[in-house]
Amino acid sequence: MTKTASPSYQPLYTQIKTLLVNRLASNEWPPGSALPSEMALAAAYDVSQGTVRKALTAMEKEHLVERRQGRGTFAARHSQQRSLFQFFHLIGQNDERQLPDSRVISCASVKATATECVALDLEQGAAVTRIKRVRELDGRPVISELLSVPTALFPGLERRPIEQVPNTLYEFFQAEYGVMVVHASERLRAVSASAIDAELLHVDIGTPLLAIDRRALNIENRPVEWRMSHCHTADHYYFNELD
Amino acid sequence: MTKTASPSYQPLYTQIKTLLVNRLASNEWPPGSALPSEMALAAAYDVSQGTVRKALTAMEKEHLVERRQGRGTFAARHSQQRSLFQFFHLIGQNDERQLPDSRVISCASVKATATECVALDLEQGAAVTRIKRVRELDGRPVISELLSVPTALFPGLERRPIEQVPNTLYEFFQAEYGVMVVHASERLRAVSASAIDAELLHVDIGTPLLAIDRRALNIENRPVEWRMSHCHTADHYYFNELD
DNA sequence: GAGTGGTCTAGACCACCCC
DNA sequence: GGGTGGTCTAGACCACTCG
Numbered sequence: 001m002t003k004t005a006s007p008s009y010q011p012l013y014t015q016i017k018t019l020l021v022n023r024l025a026s027n028e029w030p031p032g033s034a035l036p037s038e039m040a041l042a043a044a045y046d047v048s049q050g051t052v053r054k055a056l057t058a059m060e061k062e063h064l065v066e067r068r069q070g071r072g073t074f075a076a077r078h079s080q081q082r083s084l085f086q087f088f089h090l091i092g093q094n095d096e097r098q099l100p101d102s103r104v105i106s107c108a109s110v111k112a113t114a115t116e117c118v119a120l121d122l123e124q125g126a127a128v129t130r131i132k133r134v135r136e137l138d139g140r141p142v143i144s145e146l147l148s149v150p151t152a153l154f155p156g157l158e159r160r161p162i163e164q165v166p167n168t169l170y171e172f173f174q175a176e177y178g179v180m181v182v183h184a185s186e187r188l189r190a191v192s193a194s195a196i197d198a199e200l201l202h203v204d205i206g207t208p209l210l211a212i213d214r215r216a217l218n219i220e221n222r223p224v225e226w227r228m229s230h231c232h233t234a235d236h237y238y239f240n241e242l243d
Numbered sequence: 244m245t246k247t248a249s250p251s252y253q254p255l256y257t258q259i260k261t262l263l264v265n266r267l268a269s270n271e272w273p274p275g276s277a278l279p280s281e282m283a284l285a286a287a288y289d290v291s292q293g294t295v296r297k298a299l300t301a302m303e304k305e306h307l308v309e310r311r312q313g314r315g316t317f318a319a320r321h322s323q324q325r326s327l328f329q330f331f332h333l334i335g336q337n338d339e340r341q342l343p344d345s346r347v348i349s350c351a352s353v354k355a356t357a358t359e360c361v362a363l364d365l366e367q368g369a370a371v372t373r374i375k376r377v378r379e380l381d382g383r384p385v386i387s388e389l390l391s392v393p394t395a396l397f398p399g400l401e402r403r404p405i406e407q408v409p410n411t412l413y414e415f416f417q418a419e420y421g422v423m424v425v426h427a428s429e430r431l432r433a434v435s436a437s438a439i440d441a442e443l444l445h446v447d448i449g450t451p452l453l454a455i456d457r458r459a460l461n462i463e464n465r466p467v468e469w470r471m472s473h474c475h476t477a478d479h480y481y482f483n484e485l486d
Numbered sequence: 487g488a489g490t491g492g493t494c495t496a497g498a499c500c501a502c503c504c505c
Numbered sequence: 506g507g508g509t510g511g512t513c514t515a516g517a518c519c520a521c522t523c524g
Contacts, residue, residue, distance in 0.1 A: 009520085011492080011493060012494070013493080013494085037508080037510085038509080038510070039508095039509090047494080048495045048496065049495090049496085050493095050494070050495065051495080053510085054493090054494095063486070067509095067511095068502085068503085068509085069501065069503080069509070069510045069511060070501075070502035070503035070504080070508080071502080071503060071504085072503095072509055072510075073509090073510080086485055086486075087485055089485075091430075182486075183484075183486045184484075184485040185482070185483070185484050185485065186485060187334075187480040187481065187483075188431060188453060188480060188481040188482075188483065189476035189480050189481070190433035190434070190451035190452050190453040190476050191433070191451055191476075192451050208433035208434055208435050208451035209451070210431060210432060210433040210453070211433075214485075231433075233431075233433050233434075237430040237431060238430065238431040238432070239428070239430055239431075240428070240430075240431065240483055241426075241428050241429075242329055242330055242332075242427040242429060242457075243305065243306070243329075243425075243426045252500090252501080254511080254512060255512075256512080256513085280490060280491085281490080281491070282490090290513080290514085291513060291514045291515065292514090292515085293512095293514065293515085294512085294513060297513095310490095310491065310492095311490085311491075311521085311522085312490070312520065312521050312522080313489080313490055313491065313520070313521030313522035314490065314491080314521080314522060314523085315489090315491075315522095316490090316491080
């Protein structure tokens with residue numbers, strides 16, 4: 001590891017971080033497995049332990065690795081906890097976080113619409129697998145959800161019986177297809193319930209619903225999922241911290 | 244600065260951070276003024292520069308101070324930029340961030356409702372100053388907003404001509420009243436436009452609107468503002484990053 | 487050139503986990 | 506007891522700002 005000259009200067013620890021992220025992206029350390037210790041990495045890259053530490057600390061903040069004192073550093077893995085805290089922002093009136101149950105209505109591979117091609121960065125005419133489901137909290141339907149993923153990334157998903165498509169999808173994507181969602185951005189709007197929404201959510205047509213348009217990205221910042229959720233916010237709200 | 248024994252152990256840098264936050268909260272360093280250099284603080288607390296640095300870095304992430312290489316460390320200040328990026332999440336279809344203009348409709352001190360007392364942590368019967376305004380983007384009304392602050396914290400605010408109540412309120416609160424908003428949490432729902440919303444936003448009664456319920460806190464984590472914004476999301480959306 | 491924060495290093499010790 | 510990450514220190518050098 002040599003230091004770069006001053007033009008386009010990048011600190012050593014960001015260079016180390018880039019190298020480690022690339023190795024993670026190449027699946028050298030599968031989710032849940034241990035990375036080499038700080039000392040070993042420092043020796044391998046011929047930098048000090050502190051420099052490796054700074055790279056790993058930055059990666060931990062991005063949920064790429066998990067570090068535990070006395071145990072080691074591990075490639076991040078999806079879990080219910082993570083789904084709940086990082087990716088699920090709908091909270092009940094009692095201020096308690098709770099993962100919804102899911103009932104899948106359909107799952108099929110179809111030709112992507114223009115909108116899906118843009119959202120998922122696909123060639124025109126590519127195939128997407130589309131899942132429609134309803135999610136329930138406290139036994140009541142609260143979210144009507146339509147999501148699309150590139151069929152090429154999830155081969156055979158469309159042939160699974162819908163009872164076998166599980167609730168926490170990102171865990172499933174990682175475990176079954178090696179696709180790791182690490183980041184997402186959402187756009188929220190208020191819309192009127194359509195006839196379909198109304199039936200699924202047991203509300204009147206025209207009821208205001210919170211529409212969440214989410215694009216999920218993998219470690220290489222490539223879109224791997226696009227979903228639209230319509231949420232009934234009579235008894236729940238979307239929570240966001242500004243800091 | 245002595246190290247604490249093992250029960251209820253707190254790292255040195257968090258202890259230093261707490262001390263510095265307390266000094267900031269006491270207004271020892273007014274917004275925009277320079278803190279002592281890292282070396283000076285390290286000498287004063289009898290710790291190493293690295294420990295002070297870790298405390299200051301943590302404070303920077305919380306927007307309590309700003310650090311600039313070659314200049315120094317400065318107590319954080321509100322600005323349009325900060326309002327735009329930290330506190331304003333409504334984005335236009337063109338994906339451009341833009342601060343709305345404001346038109347204040349009313350500003351008066353009244354007895355707090357029960358809801359306001361809870362939101363602002365006030366005694367029953369306390370006074371709040373209530374501001375009603377409409378915010379415009381691209382010349383079109385998009386947000387109908389009702390906000391409340393404890394009158395005790397903002398004396399005389401209710402007697403200002405409404406033309407003198409500026410657009411970016413958090414800058415104003417800091418500059419004129421020494422009240423610094425550092426953090427906020429929001430709850431979002433979809434609601435129907437009331438007759439009042441409909442008139443202010445030039446939409447039909449019943450149009451779905453995005454309702455944002457925000458509590459803003461100061462450095463001591465005490466609530467200093469509560470606001471409810473009703474947003475017309477036909478041409479704009481609320482943006483959120485999940486990471 | 488003097489002073490500031492930012493990076494990098496090397497070494498010590500602490501807290502934690504597991505054998 | 507041995508290994509891991511977490512904290513703390515001390516000193517060197519780099520990048521930036523300003524007089």
